[in-house]
Amino acid sequence: MSIETKKSGETPDIWERPAGEVSLGDVDAYDYALPPELIAETPAARREHSRLLVYKRAGESLTHTRFDGIGDHLRPGDLLIFNDTQVVPARLEAFKETGGRVELLALEVERPAGEHRWSSPADGELRLRCMTRSSKPLRPGMTLTVRAGDDAHPVKLLEVSPGRALVAIAWPGSALAFLERFGRIPLPPYIEQRRRESQEDVAVDDRVRYQTVLASEPGAVAAPTAGLHFSKALLQELEKQGVQRATLTLTVGPGTFKPVTTDTLDAHPMHAEAYRIPEGLKAKVEECKARGGRVIAVGTTSARALEAEARHADPLVPGWRQTDIFLRPGDPLKMCDGLITNFHLPRSTLLALVTAFVGYPAVRRIYNEAVAGGYRFYSYGDSSLLL
Known part of the structure; x- marks a missing residue:
């Protein structure tokens, strides 16, 4: 089902500046040119039929597949951690x-x-x-x-x-x-703008599709979009495969739409969001690590909550907390062994978070490959699995 890609050197370079000319603390380092036709206004016809780009640090391999093939890259004993927040209209x-x-x-x-x-x-x-x-x-x-x-x-x-x-x-x-x-439903501004400009009837029930199948805790004004690709049937298949799952709640706020307007990441005022660690999550994470499984955050919001906890003396104690953690190069992920995430806006804090996990050369290669392969970007777009 999966096909290995050609070497990254054969793909076009979408980045605005050469890697050697930027500092990873400069916002310019995260600027790339995206063809407008790759911005997704609507989701895939079926959740699990979106595309998936898999990057594995071991061997630095890139693989193309469909999202319902994600099980080929997961192992029994892995733990997927979802954000169960619910987007309110x-x-x-x-x-x-x-x-x-x-x-x-x-x-x-x-x-x-x-x-x-x-x-x-x-x-x-x-x-x-x-x-x-x-x-x-x-x-x-x-x-x-x-x-x-x-x-x-x-x-x-x-x-x-x-x-x-x-x-x-x-x-x-x-x-x-x-x-x-x-x-x-408060769709991201760029989706609403593109739909207004196209003046076409959009046959999408956003109240259903801009919501994960695990959504249960009302309060968010944006979806944890990596979770949008999972259907109930796919979750059942992964469970049979021995892939475990858990949830936490991070109430996605309007700060997720806030653009970076400063020249450096240090100067950007990072927004705070409330999150909840449920009973039992600590035990599941510890058991996963003990058996050699991988903790895989489904989305940057889950990763943000988990990494905020990783920096506490006693992590994953049940309860509500706030975090304004800003994950970026130089602040590596400590609890997450993998990340499922969509393709993010240029010059964004989310792109900096992904870079903190896989490194800058890998991010440039992944995004070059995604554009060359015609992947759909942003909230309703395709996804990546980073291991």
Whole structure:
């Protein structure tokens, strides 16, 4: 099923600057040119039918396969660790009394007792902290209207700051119920922009496909996209093969979309995200290591949580924590033996994370090969297995 590629020297070089002319601390080192047609607007017809590029450090081999062939490169006793966060339909289209459009992105629920629960009742009033976008400034006291079909509901602005607002909504149910009624899935901005520009009908149910089959903990505003390639059937096949799995929760926030605008990685203010280590994960990781298995993070979000824990004196203690860890060259991965991840934006912190794992020459080779092979990039695109 797998086919060994030709040597990397025969592929075109997509990188903006030669490897010898950049420092790995410079953002320019992670800049490459991607043909626009390789940016995926929609997922593969079936989750497991996306393509998979496998890189193995031993022998520095590159192999092309389909994602449902991933089992050929895993071993009994390996442990896949998934992020079970659930993307909420957090994007709301609202309108001023004048008809002006306002976009709200719900980030968290504010409760009087300081609780933050997406699925608990709102006790009559729901308060959401949101990111905002509008053509003209918003003011406290304004009432906006959100709509879903013929249904409309008022939203009052309580506090306003540039790009942010606290809103109040008369609502007896949960925040999740409100967003399910009036919101839509917050796809990455580049997908929405490309769909608007193409003006074509997209036959994709994003509420299903921009969600992993293991999603169970509401709160994220972006999907852990490496997990999108796994179907329930593929998980069952891997389980029969002896590949084990576990989950953690990292609530993917809007910082995942934040571009690097500085010249150096050191100057970039890294965003923080909340994550939860569940009961039993510590034992599973320790058992995997003891039997000679590999701990393989499914996605950079899982890797981020695991590597944050690896730097604690007593790692993987159950509970919720926050991390602003910035993994990059010079800060190697300590807990993860493998990484499943999509192909990332140029000049991004995620590309720096991948480089921390496999090294800079390998990253350049992998991305050159992916472009030469016509792989689809970014959130709805194809994937890689890095070992």
